[in-house]
Structure formats: structure tokens, C-alpha cells
Amino acid sequence: MQQTSDNFIAAATEALHNDYQQATRDFLGQMAPKATAAARANFGDWDALRAHVKRIREHSLDHLAYYLEQYEAAAQADGVQVHWAEDADALNRRVLEICREHGARRVAKGKSMVTEETGLTPYLESAGLTVTETDLGEYIVQQAGEPPSHIVGPALHKSVDEVRELFLRKHDLGERALDGPPELVAEARTVLRDTFLQADVGIIGANALIAESGHSMLVTNEGNGDLVANLPAVRIVCTTIDRVVPRAEDATAMLRLLVRSATGQSVTAYTSFYGGSRREEEQDGPTETHVILLDNHRGEMLEGPFRDMLHCIRCGNCLTHCPIYVAAGGHAYGWVYPGPMGSVLTPLLTSLEASSALPNACTACGRCAEICPADIPLPDLLRDLREEESQQRLNPRRWRLGIRWHARLLRFPRLYHGLSRIAIAALHRLGRRRGAFQSLWLAEGWTGQRDFPAPQSSTTFMQEYRQQSRQSLHSQKAQHDGE
Amino acid sequence: MENEARTRILARARHGGRDHSAQQIRQLREGLGSAPAPVAPSDDLAIAFMSRLINNGASVACVPNRSAAVREIADFLYRHNYDRRLITANDPKMATLPWRDGGILPRFATVGDKDPVAASYGHLGIAETGSVLLPSDRGNPARNSFLVRDHVVLVDAADVVANYEQAWARIQANAQPRGLPRALHFISGPSSTADIVGHLVQGAHGPVTWQCIVIGQLPDDTLERARELAGK
Known part of the structure; x- marks a missing residue:
């Protein structure tokens, strides 16, 4: 997928002018947090679960090499061929090689953010293979030639009318009504049935890898992932090294967090654990299974200050809690991962230079950190990326100069407070009649979109604070003297 | 080359x-111990299990014995306009069900591409x-669970455990000398999607x-209490 993250402001502005999509995102931003909050409340001791899973993930990352080797040995003992890929190209090449070894022409894919990250579908298509996304949302955006707008609901930005028009255009099934979501889902079910039955290779992702057993966990609602995993003769699991946990119960502990945070359910329809190929006595299942373990900068993240990001379970909860995501939409982020988690991950997995707008796409409201089931301090990581951006001189010169002068001024508190008093008094005097400024020198970026409120009094916060502290002391002293 | 990649990844x-x-x-x-489990909707395992199933969009029946289970399957086939032919996998528990009690003609096989209904244990x-x-084993081809339009699953009430931790302990205890099954499917209801405008479609x-179909000698009001608990 071609990255367009540097176009964030223009893409976000465009998204804000699409009334339908804006209304959809507003609805999503209201309903999804309610659903996930209810699921958390019904769980019981959510904070204890969150803390437990965090300890497990930290332990797994502390001993990542040990658990990866344990996973590899267990998976190989079950007949799985385990491959290692350092970057996106290596993963794509390996998948293509496997497809070619089997003379495959048709590939069915389950939902996999990792293969979105590596751009696997266009890579295989350019090599002449027919690749079909089978998750309904992914199928819709693939047919529309668009990237996903949300990591859990990739096509949530599209209206019923848009999906209807798309299906009428893409499916050669004659005249039909396709009145609403049930009819559209039924048509996709019918059309994709042949994809499952005819695919030579099935590609799925993994929500976790179990070191002890060599299984990979797959969590879905639609059932497409399990059809892709079981019907084609060759199964390829594309996943990343940070997904490994010691035991099966660690994966199901994570599952408790994931499902409630992703969809507000207590469980998805299907949770499957996949190991090796069909055994002698079995009547179906793949005859060959591969797992590709991708690094793609995760090893570097493990050693650096952004290690916490490896705890992300890809639930998408931070997206719908983020005022920037709700306003700008997923496409504005210009790559695979949108929202707060995407604003951290994209610069780390691509480059800060290509995505320097993203760490600034944050109001520092802190909602993402508050609700993150993996307890990732997303606003702190975004701030660290902004700092790095400044050090690498990637932000505008005017911005850097302003920060530098502000920092210099802060070294002289008396001067800072004195200037603040003058500025507040002047703003109060100038703006008291209207109560706000429609334009203001040095704040055009603000006043270009909305009014700047005038201070309600001519004193600064610190002056008020000191005055109230003095009054409080006096009244305490008077009370003490009276006693 | 891939070996070198492995070495470098593990070194990092x-x-x-x-x-x-x-x-x-x-x-x-x-x-690090075990994870906290969610609050159970009921202390009674069967009630808790069935209320969750109902919440998940499954249809649930509760019968006292295997003969009643077969009759329940027959009723399901009738309600969904199927004839009395049913594909079930080659599972010993399935093979020994009293199929005549429901007038069902079982075929112990894997479903074909067009077969609409199957039963599993x-x-x-x-x-x-x-x-x-x-x-995954002889008795549970994945096609029977995922490819059909309608799926009937029987489970003994005695085999219901409280949570995942207990389930894993049971799975480990029952593991064959060659290890765990190559695939484990935890199925919780019908397939569903909300990918089109967030509208949930089953x-x-x-x-x-x-x-x-839950089989066991349970109090008569078990299913009713589960429905009440599920609010349905």
C-alpha cells in the first residue's frame, strides 16, 4: 500500500467535508465506546485482567527469543514449516515462492493486518495470482479499490447505497433489489463460496502464537478465516514475532481483553487454534501448513523507547475513542494503521520523515491511554515522537523557533510571569466587549477555524491562585485566633 | 538466507x-499465575452456559437423554424444512445415538460443497x-462446522466447565501421546458480521x-432460567 501519511492535513480536511462519512464516524465515535464500556463493566475486575495480561506480554517480550524458539520447535514437531522474514519484501517473496511451488493460481485471504502492512495482495496480483479478500469488510474495500478505514471494520465508511452500487457493478447476477445489509451480506456469502472452495492457497493472520503448543490463535465472527484455514490444500499464516505468548491460557486471557475492546462482545463466534496439517485419520484440513514470522522493525522497537507499542492487541478501541480519528477518518492517516495506535506505529514501521504529521494528530486528551486494554501510554509515545521529530528538524522551522523561544523564556520565571500578566491584561481589555477574538496575530491557525476566547479577567491563573491561597491562609489564621 | 534472517531476528x-x-x-x-475470569451470570454451570449461548445468537435446547436429543434434531430438521437425512461425522458418540427414535437417517461423512446441514458432538x-x-479429528471435519448453512451441535451437560482455564486443563489431560489436536475450534454461535454500516447480520x-442441544438430567426450568438471565 502506497503511503500518503504526509498528506494528512489535506486528507483530513477533505474527510471533514464528506457529510455522510462525518455523520457515520460521529455515530461510531458515540456507539463503539458505549458498547466496549458496557463489556468492560460486565467483566468484573477488568483492571486486574489488564494488569495480568500486561505482565504476561512483558514477560513474553523479555524472553522473546526463548519463546520464539519454543514455538518454532513445537510447530515443527506438528508438521508446520516455520519461516522467518526480516522485512515486508521477505514475507511477500516467501509467500509467492510457496504459491509457485504448488502451482497455485487462486489465493483466498482471511483478515490480516500484517499482510496489509507488507502489501502482500498487490504483490501477489502483480505476479499473476488471483487474490480474494474474504472478510466482508476487506472484500468490499478490495472491490472498491480502497484501503481499509478501520482495523476491525475496514468498510465502515461506506454507505449501504455505495455497497449496493459496488455489488451491482462487480457481481454479474442480473437485476436484483439488494435492499439492505442482510441482502448484501447474503450476496457476498453466495459469491465468496466459490472462492473458498476453489482456492489453492489460504492465507490467514494470527492473534497470538502459543509457544508451548505451536498453535496460532485466530479470532473471527464471520467464519471466513476458518474456511480459508481449512479448505485450501495449503495454509499460510502470516504473523509477527511479538504475537508469541507462553501458554494457551495466556492467549485466552488476551482474548478476554481483545473481544470486549474490539466489538463489545464477550466472545466472537469462532476462536480457533491452528497447528499442523491434516493427520492420517482426518478427512479434511490442509495438506501443508506454513507460518511466516515477520520482524519488520519490531526487533528494533524491542530495544528502544517504543517497546510498549509491541503490547498492542489490534483491538481498534483507541480509534473510536480518539477525537482526531472520529473527525478525520481512517484514510487520512495514509497507511495501514490509523488512529492513535497508527500514529505511533506508522512512523516506527515506515519512517518519521514520511509520516511526521501523524504524531501531531493528537489533542493530548488521554482517552486512548485510559481505555487501551494493553495499557499503552499512547499520548506519551506520541509526545516522544514529536520530540524526535523536532530533533530531526522535520517540523516547520517557524514551529521550532517558537518552541525554542518559549523554552528560553521559561528559564526566567519572573520575566515569563510578567509578560503573561501584560498579555492577559491586554487580551482582556481588547476582547471584553465581544468575549472572543475572530482574528488574532500569531494565532491565525486557531482563529481561522474558530473564535479565540478572551480572558474573563485581567489577572493570570497564577495571580488568582496566589490571591486565593493568601485569603485561605488568612481565614485559617483568623479561625485559629478565634479558637 | 532465511536461516540468516532467523539468526538476526533472534539476536535482536x-x-x-x-x-x-x-x-x-x-x-x-x-x-505470574492465572488471569481473572469474568463474573459468571449464574453459579449453575448449565444455566450460565446456556444463557451465554442465547446471548451469542444460538438456539438452545435442553434434553434429558440421548433419545430426546435425537428427537430434538429431528424437530430441528423439520422446522428448517429438511428431510430426515443428516450428515454427521464419524464420531463414536454420534454413531451410537439412537437415530431411529427420531426417524433420522444419518450419513457418517464429511459434508459436500452443497450440503446444507450437519451435526457434531x-x-x-x-x-x-x-x-x-x-x-480436529475423525469425528469433526472442519467442513461440517463451517461450510454448512445450519449446524447442530450436541454437548453433554457433564462436559461443561466454568472457564477457559478449566477447559485447557481438561484438553491437556485428554491429550494423546502425540500431543494436542492439530486444530481446536471453540464455536460460540452462528457466524455474523457488522461490516456494513455496523448493522449486525447473523x-x-x-x-x-x-x-x-445440551444433554443431561437437569432441573426442568434450567432453560427457562437461562433465557431469563439472557433477557430473551
């Missing part, structure tokens, strides 16, 4: 991790989530209808 993982022996790592993991039920375990790519 080692460098970013802690230096402990295998025994120390096992002890450290042991020290679950190894475990999990009350925490309302899930039934169908492991029946995506997997079964549209998912019927669970």
Missing part, C-alpha cells in the same frame, strides 16, 4: 530481552463464553443457524 530479540535460563523463565511464568462446553469445543460465511 535476545538483545532486547533479559538473560535468564530456561528454568528461570519457566519459574517466572509460573509466578462437542467435546467441551465453556460456561464463561457459551462456547463448544470441536477439535449468517456471514459460516452457519446462519447454530443449534446447541
Whole structure:
């Protein structure tokens, strides 16, 4: 997928002018947090679960090499061929090689953010293979030639009318009504049935890898992932090294967090654990299974200050809690991962230079950190990326100069407070009649979109604070003297 | 070349991790204990299990014995306009059901591309989530669970456990000398999707209808209490 993250402001502005999509995102931003909050409340001791899973993930990352080797040995003992890929190209090449070894022409894919990250579908298509996304949302955006707008609901930005028009255009099934979501889902079910039955290779992702057993966990609602995993003769699991946990119960502990945070359910329809190929006595299942373990900068993240990001379970909860995501939409982020988690991950997995707008796409409201089931301090990581951006001189010169002068001024508190008093008094005097400024020198970026409120009094916060502290002391002293 | 990639990836993982022996790592993991489980909707495992199933969109029946289970399957086939022919996998528990009691003609096989309905026998039920375990083996071809339109699953009430931790303990205890089954499917209801404008539609790519028949000598009002608990 071609990255367009540097176009964030223009893409976000465009998204804000699409009334339908804006209304959809507003609805999503209201309903999804309610659903996930209810699921958390019904769980019981959510904070204890969150803390437990965090300890497990930290332990797994502390001993990542040990658990990866344990996973590899267990998976190989079950007949799985385990491959290692350092970057996106290596993963794509390996998948293509496997497809070619089997003379495959048709590939069915389950939902996999990792293969979105590596751009696997266009890579295989350019090599002449027919690749079909089978998750309904992914199928819709693939047919529309668009990237996903949300990591859990990739096509949530599209209206019923848009999906209807798309299906009428893409499916050669004659005249039909396709009145609403049930009819559209039924048509996709019918059309994709042949994809499952005819695919030579099935590609799925993994929500976790179990070191002890060599299984990979797959969590879905639609059932497409399990059809892709079981019907084609060759199964390829594309996943990343940070997904490994010691035991099966660690994966199901994570599952408790994931499902409630992703969809507000207590469980998805299907949770499957996949190991090796069909055994002698079995009547179906793949005859060959591969797992590709991708690094793609995760090893570097493990050693650096952004290690916490490896705890992300890809639930998408931070997206719908983020005022920037709700306003700008997923496409504005210009790559695979949108929202707060995407604003951290994209610069780390691509480059800060290509995505320097993203760490600034944050109001520092802190909602993402508050609700993150993996307890990732997303606003702190975004701030660290902004700092790095400044050090690498990637932000505008005017911005850097302003920060530098502000920092210099802060070294002289008396001067800072004195200037603040003058500025507040002047703003109060100038703006008291209207109560706000429609334009203001040095704040055009603000006043270009909305009014700047005038201070309600001519004193600064610190002056008020000191005055109230003095009054409080006096009244305490008077009370003490009276006693 | 791939071997070199493996070496470099593991070297980075080692460098970013802690230096402990295998025994120390096992002890450290042991020290982390188990995860807290969710609050159960009922102390009665069968009620909790069935109420979760109902919440998950499954249809649920509760019968006292295997003969009643067969009659319940027959009733399901009748309600869904099927004839009395049914595909079930080659599972010993399925093979010994009194099929004549429901007038059903079972075929012990894997479903074909067009077969609309199948029945399976679950190894475990999990009350925490309302899930039934169908492991890969002779008795549970994946096609029978995922490719059909309607899926009927039987589970013994005695095989219902409280949560995932208990389920894993049971799975480990029942493991064959060659290890765990190569695939473990925890199925909790019919397939569904909300990918079009967030509208929940039951029946995506997997079964549209998912019927669970719980077999056991349970109080008569068990299912009713489960429905009340589920608010349905």
C-alpha cells in the first residue's frame, strides 16, 4: 500500500467535508465506546485482567527469543514449516515462492493486518495470482479499490447505497433489489463460496502464537478465516514475532481483553487454534501448513523507547475513542494503521520523515491511554515522537523557533510571569466587549477555524491562585485566633 | 538466507530481552499465575452456559437423554424444512445415538460443497463464553462446522466447565501421546458480521443457524432460567 501519511492535513480536511462519512464516524465515535464500556463493566475486575495480561506480554517480550524458539520447535514437531522474514519484501517473496511451488493460481485471504502492512495482495496480483479478500469488510474495500478505514471494520465508511452500487457493478447476477445489509451480506456469502472452495492457497493472520503448543490463535465472527484455514490444500499464516505468548491460557486471557475492546462482545463466534496439517485419520484440513514470522522493525522497537507499542492487541478501541480519528477518518492517516495506535506505529514501521504529521494528530486528551486494554501510554509515545521529530528538524522551522523561544523564556520565571500578566491584561481589555477574538496575530491557525476566547479577567491563573491561597491562609489564621 | 534472517531476528530479540535460563523463565511464568475470569451470570454451570449461548445468537435446547436429543434434531430438521437425512461425522458418540427414535437417517461423512446441514458432538462446553469445543479429528471435519448453512451441535451437560482455564486443563489431560489436536475450534454461535454500516447480520460465511442441544438430567426450568438471565 502506497503511503500518503504526509498528506494528512489535506486528507483530513477533505474527510471533514464528506457529510455522510462525518455523520457515520460521529455515530461510531458515540456507539463503539458505549458498547466496549458496557463489556468492560460486565467483566468484573477488568483492571486486574489488564494488569495480568500486561505482565504476561512483558514477560513474553523479555524472553522473546526463548519463546520464539519454543514455538518454532513445537510447530515443527506438528508438521508446520516455520519461516522467518526480516522485512515486508521477505514475507511477500516467501509467500509467492510457496504459491509457485504448488502451482497455485487462486489465493483466498482471511483478515490480516500484517499482510496489509507488507502489501502482500498487490504483490501477489502483480505476479499473476488471483487474490480474494474474504472478510466482508476487506472484500468490499478490495472491490472498491480502497484501503481499509478501520482495523476491525475496514468498510465502515461506506454507505449501504455505495455497497449496493459496488455489488451491482462487480457481481454479474442480473437485476436484483439488494435492499439492505442482510441482502448484501447474503450476496457476498453466495459469491465468496466459490472462492473458498476453489482456492489453492489460504492465507490467514494470527492473534497470538502459543509457544508451548505451536498453535496460532485466530479470532473471527464471520467464519471466513476458518474456511480459508481449512479448505485450501495449503495454509499460510502470516504473523509477527511479538504475537508469541507462553501458554494457551495466556492467549485466552488476551482474548478476554481483545473481544470486549474490539466489538463489545464477550466472545466472537469462532476462536480457533491452528497447528499442523491434516493427520492420517482426518478427512479434511490442509495438506501443508506454513507460518511466516515477520520482524519488520519490531526487533528494533524491542530495544528502544517504543517497546510498549509491541503490547498492542489490534483491538481498534483507541480509534473510536480518539477525537482526531472520529473527525478525520481512517484514510487520512495514509497507511495501514490509523488512529492513535497508527500514529505511533506508522512512523516506527515506515519512517518519521514520511509520516511526521501523524504524531501531531493528537489533542493530548488521554482517552486512548485510559481505555487501551494493553495499557499503552499512547499520548506519551506520541509526545516522544514529536520530540524526535523536532530533533530531526522535520517540523516547520517557524514551529521550532517558537518552541525554542518559549523554552528560553521559561528559564526566567519572573520575566515569563510578567509578560503573561501584560498579555492577559491586554487580551482582556481588547476582547471584553465581544468575549472572543475572530482574528488574532500569531494565532491565525486557531482563529481561522474558530473564535479565540478572551480572558474573563485581567489577572493570570497564577495571580488568582496566589490571591486565593493568601485569603485561605488568612481565614485559617483568623479561625485559629478565634479558637 | 532465511536461516540468516532467523539468526538476526533472534539476536535482536535476545538483545532486547533479559538473560535468564530456561528454568528461570519457566519459574517466572509460573509466578505470574492465572488471569481473572469474568463474573459468571449464574453459579449453575448449565444455566450460565446456556444463557451465554442465547446471548451469542444460538438456539438452545435442553434434553434429558440421548433419545430426546435425537428427537430434538429431528424437530430441528423439520422446522428448517429438511428431510430426515443428516450428515454427521464419524464420531463414536454420534454413531451410537439412537437415530431411529427420531426417524433420522444419518450419513457418517464429511459434508459436500452443497450440503446444507450437519451435526457434531462437542467435546467441551465453556460456561464463561457459551462456547463448544470441536477439535480436529475423525469425528469433526472442519467442513461440517463451517461450510454448512445450519449446524447442530450436541454437548453433554457433564462436559461443561466454568472457564477457559478449566477447559485447557481438561484438553491437556485428554491429550494423546502425540500431543494436542492439530486444530481446536471453540464455536460460540452462528457466524455474523457488522461490516456494513455496523448493522449486525447473523449468517456471514459460516452457519446462519447454530443449534446447541445440551444433554443431561437437569432441573426442568434450567432453560427457562437461562433465557431469563439472557433477557430473551
